[in-house]
Amino acid sequence: MREFIVEADGGSRGNPGPAGYGAVVSDAATGETLREAAEYLGVATNNVAEYRGLLAGLRAAHELDPAATVHVRMDSKLVVEQMSGRWKIKHPDMKPLAADAARIFPPGRVTYEWIPRERNKHADRLANEAMDAGARGEQWSASTSTADLDTPAATVAPPDPPGPPGDATAGAARAREALAAGRTPESGSSSPAPSSAPGTTEQPDAGVSAAKADADARAAKAVASPGWAPADMGAPATFVLLRHGETPLTPQKRFSGSGGTDPALSDIGRDQAERAAALLARRGTIQAIVSSPLARTRETAGIVAARLGLDVGVDDGLRETDFGAWEGLTFAEVRERHPDDLNSWLASPDAEPTGGGESFAATATRIAATRDKLVAAYAGRTVLLVTHVTPIKTLVRLALGAPPESLFRMELSAASLSVVAYYADGNASVRLLNDTSHLR
Incomplete structure (x- = not known):
């Protein structure tokens, strides 16, 4: 035979x-x-x-x-x-x-x-x-085939990247004023960033052409080395970052981390998760799903997984920051009860929320270790990470090499999608931030 x-x-x-x-x-x-x-x-x-x-x-x-x-x-x-x-x-x-x-x-x-x-x-x-x-x-x-020739495949020009999120020139004082106005971690915003060109929400995954991967790799490398076209680094590990759907605390703009109650999704949040699932199913590029262990993320991930026919892995490193005694409070309530601690927290990434919460510096260390582990596990693949405001903002910040205060300069809505790709040479490319087009 x-x-x-x-x-x-x-x-x-x-x-x-x-x-x-x-x-x-x-x-x-x-x-x-x-x-x-x-x-x-x-x-x-x-x-x-x-x-x-x-x-x-x-x-x-x-x-x-x-x-x-x-x-x-x-x-x-x-x-x-x-x-x-x-x-x-x-x-x-x-x-x-x-x-x-x-x-x-x-x-x-x-x-x-x-x-x-x-x-x-x-x-x-x-x-x-x-x-x-x-x-x-x-x-x-x-x-007309050249398949037997040792020549590179035709390349595809990468899409134009989305514009920078927020006001990149605003000073720390303006950013903190925005936070004081109600854009607290885990509260999100109703103002979406512009969505990207087609094909940028999920990048090279199962079966996308090597030519596309080549173009993406050159685009990412050019950020660090303008004009330099590196050799093929292969397809990146691409993280599609989905913030969980709305919970009862979200519209009230309350701190909701990993140290207090663990609210489930509201009816609105479940609908948002369904809409995100429908978009991801249409694009058909997600190869694996990993979720934070908290209830709101696991519920969101489960809705998406049911639509895509995938299982959900859980990684504790994707949990939200522990906001200590601030859990469940609004920003105004924290300012009234713990003004000195709040001012320190706004001024330094090493400051902890009242009651032994987790500093942004500690969160960044945890997220970086989780990122490295997942990049190694999903090299060349596209994985959906269902997580929270601070982990997503931190992944974006680290990819950009931005300072810690940039966390206060990003909007991140409930059930929004962001994308970061990680290449074999250690470079990263932020491809999308706060896309909410599927929720409209």
Whole structure:
């Protein structure tokens, strides 16, 4: 019985955006390339393009020998896990594609393996050629393929980054006045920052093209080294940061950390979580979910996970700051009861809230350690972190190399989305802050 290796990939320049796939069938014994396939799909998501690449590869293998066994290798963790039966398929666009793929060969004759993107360059290059052909108003053909040449894949210009959040020129006094006006940690704001261009909410994940990852890496590196185009660092670990939905304390602008009561979501908060889940499901890029251990984040994460068909991991490092004796109080109440402690807290990141709460400096140390652990665990993947105001602001601050007082200069609404990508060379790129477009 013959054995084939099918390598497949798909990408979308925008997610959704102009999309294409590539697939390669080779002889498992000799490594000889037997068949190539690629196609421009028009506007589609990354995941649809990945599944279409899988279908093309399996169909090509079946045409070569319907009695063969097939080993599929893809850099899409989502497709590999779903087709292996370990992850549920809930997205309506994915179900028929997965069902079609499962019918091409009898059960048990196809196995799946996840491989790093750098080992899937042949299929990736074909996918990019298909997208390039589509941009020219053409369809890909084998006669124009450069898949056997040692040349880089076509690159995609990165999207324009969103504008800076808030007033970056405001002094500390103005920021603290804003805080005193009611924008306290965990209270959020009703003023969303502008949402980003399509495709920036979740960045390279399962199946997004290496060309897209190349462009993103260059854009991030250029921040530190203008004009320098580094070698391919691979896809970043991308954190999509979801603040939990509203609780009964949120509209009252009360301190709500990890040291007091642990409120559940309100009805409004549950609706916000559903709306966030719907957006993330449409984009189809989240590969894993990790939540703070607190009830409001676990409830938010559970709503999203049910929509995406994923499990929820819990990491204690993502919990909110402990606000000590200030838990449950408004900013005005804290100023009235503990004025000296509050002034110290506003002036220094090392100051603790009254009653032995957690300083922002201690929170930053905890968040940095959690970040490093998760970046290592999810290298090259896109993970949803469901957490709180201070952890999200701290991740953004650390990524920007901004001073501690910048925490007071960011707005972060309930159920908002922010995005930070982390590259292999240690650089980070803030791609989105406080997107609430899904709540409108």
